[in-house]
Amino acid sequence: MPRLAGKVTFITGAGMGIGREAATLFASEGARVAVADIDEKAAKDTVGLIERAGGEGVALTGDVAVEADVDRMVADAVRRFGALHVLYNNAGVLWKDRDRSVLETDGPWWDRVMAINLKSVFWVTKYGIPHLQRAGGGSVILMGSVSALVGFTRAQDAYTCAKGALISLTKSLAIQFAKDQVRCNIIHPGIVDTPLQAPYLTDELRREFSTGIPLGRIAKPREIASVALFLASDDSSFMTGAELVVDGGFTAG
Template identity: 30%
Template sequence: MTAGDATRAETPPTGRLSGKVALVTGAGRMRSIGRAIAAELARSGADVVLTGTSNSAQPRTDEERDSGWRDVESVAAEVRELGTRAVTAVTDIADEDSVRNTLSTAFKEFGGVDILVNNAAAARAEDRVPVTDLDTDVWDRVLRINLRGTFLMSKHFARQLVDQGHGGSIVNISSLAGKLGSANSSAYCASKAAVQSLTSSMAQELGGEQIRVNALCPGIISTSRLDDLPQSTWAKIIADRVPLGRAGSAHDVAAAVAFLTSDEGRWITGQSWNIDGGQLTIR
C-alpha cells in the first residue's frame, strides 16, 4: 500500500455529510485508518477536527521521515484540498483536561461537533507477551489509551451532542481481536472487547437523544501497523484466515464510518460490525 492509497478517491464526493462537523482521534499517521477516515468524511462534505500526538510521541516510519510528514497537520492539508475545513489539536485522549481542551477547540472553531470517531489506539509494543509476563504498567497503558480514552472522549462529546439537541453519531474503532481474542495480546484484546461493551451501553443510553453509537471491528488492515512482521508472514496469515484472500484497506474502514455517520445509517445503533474479509462470520 502506498502513502497515497490512504486518501485516494475511490468514490466520488457525495455531500451526504455537508454541514456536519466530525472529530477523528488518532488521525496523524501516514498509512493509517485515521487518515483515511478523515479524508472520507471530508470527501462526504464534513468539516473535520483532527487529533493526534506530537511528532515526537511515536517513532516515525521511514516514509514519514523521508517525506517530512507533519502528523495531523499533513492530514489537515489534505482535508482542505478536498474542499472542507480542518483544524488540529494535539490531544492526550486519556487525560480529562486535554479532552476538555479539545472540546473547547472544536467549539471555538466550529461551534460544536456532530460526529465523533474514536480511532486512537495504543501502538503495539511491550504488551505483546503472555499474560504471565505482562508488566502491570504496560497493561495499564493499553487500557488507559484504548478504553479510558474512548470513554473520556465519548463522555464529554456526548454531553455536547445532547446539549445541541439535534442528535449525532459516535463510531468507536474497535478490533476483531476484541471478539476473537489471541495469545500474547491480552491487554489489547481486553480493551477492545470493553470498547464493544461500552458501545452497547452508550447506544442504549443515548438513543432517546437520537445519538447513534456503533463500533467497527477491523481485521487485518494494510497500514503501518503491519510493519512489525515480514510481508511473507502476513501473506501466510491472510491465506490461512481471510476468505477474501487479502488484507483490507484503510478505505474499507473509512467507507463504513461515512455510511454509519450519514443519514443512510440512521436506523443503525448499538452494533459492532466486523470489517475483516470474512475472518469471523458468526457474530
C-alpha cells in the same frame, strides 16, 4: 448531496492510518473535521490533505488518554466549528512486543494500553456527548477489533480486553442516549494495512493472512473508513448499539 454536509466530526488518531483515511473521506463528503492526534505533524499533514482537496479541517494535538487534553481538544473543535455531530473514537495502539499474554505483560504497559485504547473513549464521550445532545443528535463510533471476538495463541491481552470492553460501552451508550437521537455503534476491523501493523507485517505473515482470510488479503484503510462514513452519516439513521465486523470473512470461518 454530500453525505456529511453540515456535520462537524471529531476523529481521534486521525494523523495516520484508518483515522487519516476517514478524515479525508469525511471531508470529501462535506464534513468539517477536527483531526485529533498525539503527533502534531501527522495531524497537520492530514489537515493539509483535507485543505488541498478543498475541505475544512483543524489539527488538534493531545494525548487521548489524558483528560485535560481531551477536554481541551473537544472545546477547541467546538470553538472552531460551532458544534459537534460525530465522535469517531479511532485512536488506538497495538504494541505486540510489550502487550502479550497475561503471563508476559508488565503492569505499567497493561495500564498504558488500557488508557489509550479504552479510557480515552471515556474522556471523548464524557466531553463530546453533551455537544451531540445540544446539536439534537449525532453519531458516536467506536473502534473494536476481531481481537475482541476470538482468542489468539499469540495474545495481546490488554489490547483484547480494551476492545472487548468497548463492545459493552457501545451498548450502554446506545441505550442511554437514544432518547437524544445520539447513536453509538462499533466497528470490528480484521487486519488492516496501516502504520500500526507495519512493524509486524513480515512477508511470512502476509502469506499467512492471504490463506487465513477468506477474501484472501488484508484490508486497505479505505475499506474501514467507508464503514465509519456509513455510521457517521444518516444512511445508518436507524442503527444504534450495533457491531459491524469488517474482516474479509475471518471470523465467519
